[in-house]
Amino acid sequence: MAADFSWIRPAPHGIHVVPADAWIDPSRAVERALVTHGHADHARGGHGATIATSETLAIMQLRYATSAGAQPVAYGETIRLAGGVTATFIPAGHVLGSAQILLEHAGERVVITGDYKRRHDPTCPPFVVTPCDIFITEATFGLPLFRHPPIADELAKIEARLGSEPERCVLVGAYALGKAQRVIAELRAAGHHAPIYLHGAMERMCRLYEDWGVSLGDLRLVTDATKDELRGHIVVCPPAALNDRWSRRLPDPVTAMASGWMRVRQRARQRNVELPLIISDHADWDELTTTVLEVNPAETWITHGREEALLRWHQLNQRRARALALVGYEDEDD
Amino acid sequence: MEQFAALLDALVYTTSRNAKLRLLADYLRDTPDPDRGWALAALTDGLNFPAVKASTVRALMQERVDPVLWTLSRDFVGDTAETASLLWPEPSGIDVTPPAPSMAEAVELLGQMTRTTAPRELARLLDRLDASGRYALIKLATGGMRAGVSARLAKTAFAQAFAVPVELVEEYWHALAPPYGPLFAWAADGANPPDTQAMPLFRPFMLAHPLDDTVVDLGHFAAEWKWDGIRVQLAHVGGETRAYSRSGDDISATFPEMIAALQVPCVIDGELLVRGSHQGGETGGAASFNALQQRLGRKVVSKAMLADYPAFVRLYDVLMLGGVDLRELPWSARRAKLEGLMARLPASHFDLSQVLEADTFDDLATIRAGARDEAIEGLMLKRRDSPYIAGRRVGLWYKWKRDPLLVDCVLMYAQRGSGKRSSFYSDYTFGCWNGDPDQGGDLLPVGKAYSGFTDEELKLIDRHVRQHTVNRFGPVRETDRSLVFEVAFDSVHESKRHKSGLAMRFPRIHRVRWDKPAHEADRIETLRALVRD
Numbered sequence: 089m090a091a092d093f094s095w096i097r098p099a100p101h102g103i104h105v106v107p108a109d110a111w112i113d114p115s116r117a118v119e120r121a122l123v124t125h126g127h128a129d130h131a132r133g134g135h136g137a138t139i140a141t142s143e144t145l146a147i148m149q150l151r152y153a154t155s156a157g158a159q160p161v162a163y164g165e166t167i168r169l170a171g172g173v174t175a176t177f178i179p180a181g182h183v184l185g186s187a188q189i190l191l192e193h194a195g196e197r198v199v200i201t202g203d204y205k206r207r208h209d210p211t212c213p214p215f216v217v218t219p220c221d222i223f224i225t226e227a228t229f230g231l232p233l234f235r236h237p238p239i240a241d242e243l244a245k246i247e248a249r250l251g252s253e254p255e256r257c258v259l260v261g262a263y264a265l266g267k268a269q270r271v272i273a274e275l276r277a278a279g280h281h282a283p284i285y286l287h288g289a290m291e292r293m294c295r296l297y298e299d300w301g302v303s304l305g306d307l308r309l310v311t312d313a314t315k316d317e318l319r320g321h322i323v324v325c326p327p328a329a330l331n332d333r334w335s336r337r338l339p340d341p342v343t344a345m346a347s348g349w350m351r352v353r354q355r356a357r358q359r360n361v362e363l364p365l366i367i368s369d370h371a372d373w374d375e376l377t378t379t380v381l382e383v384n385p386a387e388t389w390i391t392h393g394r395e396e397a398l399l400r401w402h403q404l405n406q407r408r409a410r411a412l413a414l415v416g417y418e419d420e421d422d
Numbered sequence: 423m424e425q426f427a428a429l430l431d432a433l434v435y436t437t438s439r440n441a442k443l444r445l446l447a448d449y450l451r452d453t454p455d456p457d458r459g460w461a462l463a464a465l466t467d468g469l470n471f472p473a474v475k476a477s478t479v480r481a482l483m484q485e486r487v488d489p490v491l492w493t494l495s496r497d498f499v500g501d502t503a504e505t506a507s508l509l510w511p512e513p514s515g516i517d518v519t520p521p522a523p524s525m526a527e528a529v530e531l532l533g534q535m536t537r538t539t540a541p542r543e544l545a546r547l548l549d550r551l552d553a554s555g556r557y558a559l560i561k562l563a564t565g566g567m568r569a570g571v572s573a574r575l576a577k578t579a580f581a582q583a584f585a586v587p588v589e590l591v592e593e594y595w596h597a598l599a600p601p602y603g604p605l606f607a608w609a610a611d612g613a614n615p616p617d618t619q620a621m622p623l624f625r626p627f628m629l630a631h632p633l634d635d636t637v638v639d640l641g642h643f644a645a646e647w648k649w650d651g652i653r654v655q656l657a658h659v660g661g662e663t664r665a666y667s668r669s670g671d672d673i674s675a676t677f678p679e680m681i682a683a684l685q686v687p688c689v690i691d692g693e694l695l696v697r698g699s700h701q702g703g704e705t706g707g708a709a710s711f712n713a714l715q716q717r718l719g720r721k722v723v724s725k726a727m728l729a730d731y732p733a734f735v736r737l738y739d740v741l742m743l744g745g746v747d748l749r750e751l752p753w754s755a756r757r758a759k760l761e762g763l764m765a766r767l768p769a770s771h772f773d774l775s776q777v778l779e780a781d782t783f784d785d786l787a788t789i790r791a792g793a794r795d796e797a798i799e800g801l802m803l804k805r806r807d808s809p810y811i812a813g814r815r816v817g818l819w820y821k822w823k824r825d826p827l828l829v830d831c832v833l834m835y836a837q838r839g840s841g842k843r844s845s846f847y848s849d850y851t852f853g854c855w856n857g858d859p860d861q862g863g864d865l866l867p868v869g870k871a872y873s874g875f876t877d878e879e880l881k882l883i884d885r886h887v888r889q890h891t892v893n894r895f896g897p898v899r900e901t902d903r904s905l906v907f908e909v910a911f912d913s914v915h916e917s918k919r920h921k922s923g924l925a926m927r928f929p930r931i932h933r934v935r936w937d938k939p940a941h942e943a944d945r946i947e948t949l950r951a952l953v954r955d
């Protein structure tokens with residue numbers, strides 16, 4: 089079965105589409121790259137040509153300050169590559185612009201999910217189940233203990249804290265691309281209209297989201313605010329800034345972290361997190377396994393994450409699967 | 423159970439002691455009896471359910487989760503209770519979930535379980551709880567809360583919650599069993615306290631303040647050596663003998679020879695030491711603290727241990743005698759009673775801490791300066807008319823420790839602190855030179871300290887660490903070994919645990935020597951010469 093798919097080859101630094109000489113999410117510079125989404129571990133600069141959604145290209149331009157060789161694709165649009173291969177970009181529901189890539193060649197269909205989730209996200213269109221022969225999936229949260237609770241429950245913990253300790257602020261550590269904007273958009277949707285304060289590193293990405301039609305409400309910079317103005321408010325910063333000297337300017341912050349890893353107590357303690365928020369832009373265990381059942385591929389390939397457990401699940405359910413040893417994809421902050 | 427689970431979660435995620443105290447105090451005030459009493463017992467390891475073990479939980483999970491998936495998950499999480507709480511399948515096909523059990527119901531059901539019924543009954547309880555609740559229940563059943571709450575912290579929180587003296591909480595606590603109904607009735611509703619006179623209970627210790635720059639009149643104060651062992655209270659009441667440590671832990675099992683030796687009805691306070699050649703003293707010598715350490719923390723004591731490190735108690739005070747509470751008497755009167763009591767105690771296991779004769783304060787300073795023995799930590803000064811009062815009361819007892827030993831060490835590694843210090847590199851590992859630094863000698867770590875500096879100094883050291891980092895290992899940074907600390911410590915001992923073969927007691931940063939070049943810091947030999955084992 090897999091031998092029929094010799095036109096697609098996993099290599100340590102990405103997935104090679106042989107007849108088209110194109111790479112999916114390569115971790116080093118190549119002639120032609122197809123990029124699923126803008127996170128740094130998937131979208132690197134310096135390729136000859138970069139094929140991605142317009143949103144992803146905009147994010148890459150913001151990060152790498154160059155748009156050389158950018159070839160935008162719309163969701164649902166099919167483009168023709170060399171060697172009789174076509175590629176279709178399909179929503180993955182991970183972050184703004186994120187896409188699964190459907191590759192077709194000689195009647196064979198391969199779907200590469202990139203990173204994805206199945207939950208509602210006001211900042212991007214939802215994941216679309218796409219039937220295929222080979223389903224190449226991520227497995228960041230590929231252990232049965234990972235079950236992300238509804239985001240509303242987690243955000244309610246922030247509101248409760250602001251209510252019970254109004255003299256402090258809640259400092260939310262969130263990935264600067266995607267997580268931060270989703271958390272802010274969900275807070276707005278839940279009726280939180282007060283200003284939300286940003287770490288400087290968040291500003292440009294939030295602007296970009298707004299330019300693409302995701303409205304985030306009243307955003308202000310921490311640098312422009314006094315300590316007293318921050319009391320009782322939400323501050324959003326990149327995870328690395330949570331325990332950094334930067335946070336000393338805040339009024340006794342309640343350290344929160346929005347991440348799927350917060351499901352495990354020691355993970356939260358290691359980061360000195362006082363208010364863990366289990367919020368992830370990746371599929372949890374139930375989403376991963378349900379998606380495989382719905383897509384119902386002949387074979388699953390697992391790119392990165394805790395692939396052992398997901399392999400075991402395939403074995404228990406009499407499904408074919410293999411783990412690809414791809415390097416460089418790991419999302420400790422998600 | 424849900425409130426307790428929420429408390430447990432909040433405690434786990436809180437590093438600050440004051441915040442923990444607030445959380446506990448709020449819970450104790452707001453939660454009804456007997457749930458709050460059971461919670462207090464659970465947090466201080468005061469409960470035991472022999473029918474439920476970690477293996478019971480593992481067996482339950484084997485029936486519900488594929489063993490490979492269980493092992494992968496357990497390895498990732500690192501805690502059986504937590505893994506089980508996360509992997510437990512939510513009950514399906516039930517229209518109405520039975521309500522979560524109260525703390526009291528959970529404790530009652532756990533207590534009724536036998537080896538045979540435990541798997542079924544525990545599963546039923548777990549079905550009634552969410553993930554946090556399941557975690558709390560499994561921890562409650564199998565012990566080891568890992569919430570960072572010591573018995574002392576729990577008692578302090580109790581005292582704060584009801585605005586009662588912590589010394590009384592401590593005294594009554596030991597007289598009662600969980601769920602401590604009379605303790606809450608006394609503290610919350612003003613009921614009469616439990617009668618503690620007739621029980622071999624722990625009575626909170628009287629403690630001393632540092633003397634610092636105070637000068638006392640020796641007409642009003644008596645002086646004694648401050649012995650370097652562990653403070654101990656022995657109680658023989660109602661025909662039973664118990665030994666308690668300073669924190670009120672029952673250490674009777676660790677020192678069986680002391681339990682056997684005390685047969686006179688009394689409660690006495692002294693320093694537990696082991697025999698050795700060090701302190702010649704009065705009726706027999708004491709070894710250094712290092713020798714005593716061999717005896718600490720053991721639940722079972724071998725004959726060899728008893729023979730090699732025989733314990734005895736050097737007595738300071740008497741709290742009760744023949745059923746009479748002496749704590750209200752002045753120190754001088756209690757001292758007379760204690761001296762009278764000595765004749766009735768076996769000299770093999772008890773001696774008296776001598777009162778030092780000095781005419782003037784200066785004479786006393788000379789005596790203190792001459793104390794070079796390892797079994798002496800310094801001097802105690804006790805007001806002759808002071809009653810025995812639990813805790814630290816200003817002006818009654820002073821401790822006047824020996825001047826610390828000092829060495830110059832070089833900063834090698836720094837680690838971020840926790841709580842308020844979580845953004846600062848505030849825990850330092852430092853070393854001394856092994857060989858001549860100019861001839862290729864290297865630094866060997868000799869100790870670790872996280873106190874002794876001011877907030878201002880902390881900021882400067884933090885900046886130094888960030889600017890002089892050469893390597894990172896998780897939360898630890900290795901520095902370029904350019905900063906010298908003058909480190910103060912009480913004593914130094916041989917130790918196999920450290921590469922340098924030395925371990926300091928109570929090391930702290932005495933001064934930051936910004937001016938001193940690293941190669942001028944002390945050598946290992948200098949430190950080794952201070953060992954007096």
